[in-house]
Amino acid sequence: MSASQPPPVFIDLLLEDQALELRVYLKNLGAEIADEKSSKGIEDDLHKIIGVCDACFQDANEADIESVLNSIVSMLVLINPERAENLILAFSEKLSKASDAKLGPVTLRVLWLLFQSLEAASTMRYHVYYHLVQIAQATDQIKSVFKDVEHLKSQFAQCPPSNEQLQKLLRLLHQALLGSKQTELAAKVMVELLSTYTAENASQAREDAQACILAALSDPNTFLLHPLLQLKPVKFLEGELIHDLLNIFVAEKVTTYQEFYKQHKEYIVNKLGLDHQENLRKMRLLTFMQLAETKTEMSFEMIQKELDLAPDKIEAFVIDVLKTKMVRARMDQMARKVFISSTMHRTFGKDQWQQLRDVLCDWKANLGAVQTGMKSFVAVAN
Known part of the structure; x- marks a missing residue:
């Protein structure tokens, strides 16, 4: 096979013959590899092929x-799974180290194919997925490999990674x-x-807990922060400035x-790297x-006082x-008031759950009354 012509996917050849074809092709590209089968078997063939497979990247x-x-x-997916483990690791590492703007899409597709081809119970799925991420x-393609936590x-239901592996992946x-600006998903992760x-x-988990708090505080679209206080690593930070913040x-x-x-200006700006003006906006x-x-309407004067806003900033803030x-809500500029229809609760604890229960009970009772009324109406009509 000449170096100018790419080899096909050799699914119809014996593994040994596939290996030989690849050896010849890669050697023609300048790779330091012999163009003959290994006497030690197919695993040794694959080991040597994977070692120089980046020769094709010049194409x-x-x-x-x-x-x-x-x-x-x-x-890889046809040889004995146990004997393939080190080969799969080497291949995944080779692709992850070689990826750049040009090769990124290719290596993603190839490793994704490998990931999907492995048995659902294979422990190697974790390692391949880690390199996929x-x-x-590196190529800003995280959306192509990660949807959400669930x-x-x-993906690993039949062979969950160890706790340490899961933490490393998360x-x-x-x-x-965070690098791809998906702050909401990053916070959930x-x-x-x-x-x-x-x-x-x-x-x-000290560093993880601090990173979690910082990510939540700096995200302009994260407002429900109360659940963080329930996390054990965050509780461990009680008494520290970041927990107070x-x-x-x-x-x-x-x-x-x-x-x-x-x-604590120095701590907030220089130590944590938070933007004071963004903090003010969120607060x-x-x-x-x-x-x-607790209010159905608020005057502009009240908003100005409670939020420490300049009078000419109030309307823009309400729109925000x-x-x-x-x-x-609805803003009435002439009356200089804001009329509230509903709001998301800033915290959602026992009192809020009780309030939600009361609303649902009232809704259930009202539906029962409507159903009773309809039955009466049908009975009279008949």
């Missing part, structure tokens, strides 16, 4: 590169999602990571944050939500609130 044709790599995949992170769990996913710690080892965002008002900022939104829980869809 300008993406389809040719993918054909070579898929040939290797077709061989590495490639996706889907991730389903950290990588969190970094990749970090919460899942923290939930893997117990009371016994929560102290080991989280508590302010969970339950306090703008003025409390401003006092905290005056005392004002959260304070407004809290006020809206409505854009978040956390609060449903």
Whole structure:
């Protein structure tokens, strides 16, 4: 086979013959490999082929590169699973290290094919997926390999990774999602990571807990922060400044944050790397939500006082609130008032669950009354 012509995916050949074809092809591309079968068997053949398979990366044709790599995949999935483990690891590492803007899409497709070809109970699925995420992170393609936490769990339902492996994967996913600006998904992944710690080892999750809090505080679209306080690694931070700051965002008002900022400006800006103006924006939104829980209308003067806003900033702020869809309201500029229809609760604890239960009970009773009325109407009509 000449180096100018790519090999097909050799599914109709014996493994040994496939290996020989690949050896010849890669040698013609300049790879340091013999063009004869190994006397030690197919595993040794594959080991040597994988070691020099990056010789095909110089090819300008993406389809040719993918054909070579898929040939290797077709061989890996046919040999004894136990003897294939080290080969699969070597192949995955080779592709993850070689990926760039050009090769990223190819290596993603090839490793995804390998991942899907492995038995659902194979322990190697975890390792291949981890390298998939590495490639996706490097090429900003994380959406192609990660949907959500529940889907991730389903991928490993028959062979769950160890707790340490899962933590390592979730950290990588969190970094990749943050890098691609998917802050909401990143926050969910970090919460899942923290939930893997117990009371016994929560102290080991210090860095993860701090990263989780920072991600939640800095995300302009994350407003429900109360659940973080229930996580054991976050509880372990009680008494520290970052935990105090989280508590302010969970339950306090703008003025409390401003006092905290005056005392710990260096910590917030330089140590945590948070943007003070963005913090103020979020605290004002959260304070407004809290006020809206108990009020059906608010005057501009009240908003100005409670949120420490300049008079000419109030209308723009209310519009900003409505854009978040956390609060449903109507602004009357002439009356200088905001009329509240509904709001998302800033915290959702026992009282909020009781309130929801009461609403559902009333709804059930009303449906019962409607049903009774309809039966009476039908009876009279008949």
